[in-house]
Amino acid sequence: MLERHQDYVIRNITVPNFGSAQFNLLLDPDAPFALRCLLSSGIGKFQFSLFGYDQKRYMGGNGNPATVLDSLLDQASLPFIFYPQITFPSQVAMQVTVYDVVGAGISNGVLVFRGTKLYHPGAVFGPQYPPKFTELNFRYGYPFTVGQGTTGAPTVLSGQPLDIQSDADFVVRMCSAFNTAGDAYDPTGTDVILRDQYGKPYSNDWVPIDLLFPQNVPPYATIYPEIYLAKNTQLLLDLRRTSGTQSDDITLVLHGSKIFEAQG
């Protein structure tokens, strides 16, 4: 079994005060999906229900809407964990209902269902560790300058190469981002799509940047399973801004280890 990081995204989630809205998320036809956590961006307190393929109903969210003491999903980057994982066959529709529990309504929120796609070995590009190796803790930083945009006219940097050096393979375990100049870090107006070197994406839509490249909150966003990159290859990144008043200098950092093949 080969596992590959995957984000399924539902965007433009709008729910009236104390109301609910239902969404159908069509899964890709290439592989089953193992759902392991749910993340939110641009959404306050809410509850959700999810119908699995086994027709079981999974509930989650704030837990106690009367007192709102359990702010499980109050903050972005704070995932709701599904354990054990819920496995969906390929090409089915995931039914999700979102409830507003505090009367504030939800406008243009985003939910990200994070897990792994499950492939037969060899069915998809996926280099692996050598039989014997040594590791070196390492970070790759990539600075970008992105102009401001609007929802109707976003600024997009497509296919930006995140190059891996030629001396060793690299395994990505965490990601982070840092604004160095320009507008402040804006997770509601900055999105990313991560792709492998052949352009195959790790998500079905734009992912809010704070859910993949959060800022100033170590240990940052964990990538599971790790993304293994052979030396001299690259990841590809699409970066989009739909907000701001000026250009933004932002540095994206991949945290992980260099992998040196050991001889003998």
Add this chain to the structure above:
Amino acid sequence: MNFQIRLRNAYGRALDNTYIPMQAYAASPNFSGAPIAAQPWQATPWFPELYCPANSALFLDYEPLATGDAYYSFHIYLQGIKRFQNETCKDGKVQPPKTSKVATPPATGPAQPHYTPNFLMYSRPPDGWHDEPFEYVFTFQQTFAAGITSIAQASQQNTPMQLDPDADFYMRGIAILLDPTIAAPGAPV
């Protein structure tokens, strides 16, 4: 004032591909430059551990992200263990090793967890050796009479962080403390 930094190990190999924001290396309660409000604060784990031979040095390159301040000051904390050989006493007996604080995972049994925390995967001292927790602190600070007028003025390269000669050091965590900044003379506060 925030910095971009680059670390090199004891053999001169860079641990990043370019200058990256210092926050990417470690947590700090005051990267905003404000006085420390959050206590306690903890080091960011470093995995796998970084081996540093005795009497070697790590090296730091750094450059500020902005100009204008009259003063910068930050501290880098390297946390880990020193590995010592057990002392041999005069009567020929070997001093018993100190008890390690790291729990040893059970070798057998049906209840093996699928998840193994990183700290259990750090190296262990061989027979006749023992580990002792240790923390190195290095301070980087400078004052500029007329304020920092250019990025290059406050940049440094290959600044050594000299390690002790008594034992090898295995780095397992890093923390950065950025002191509050002081405005340049005459600049609005």
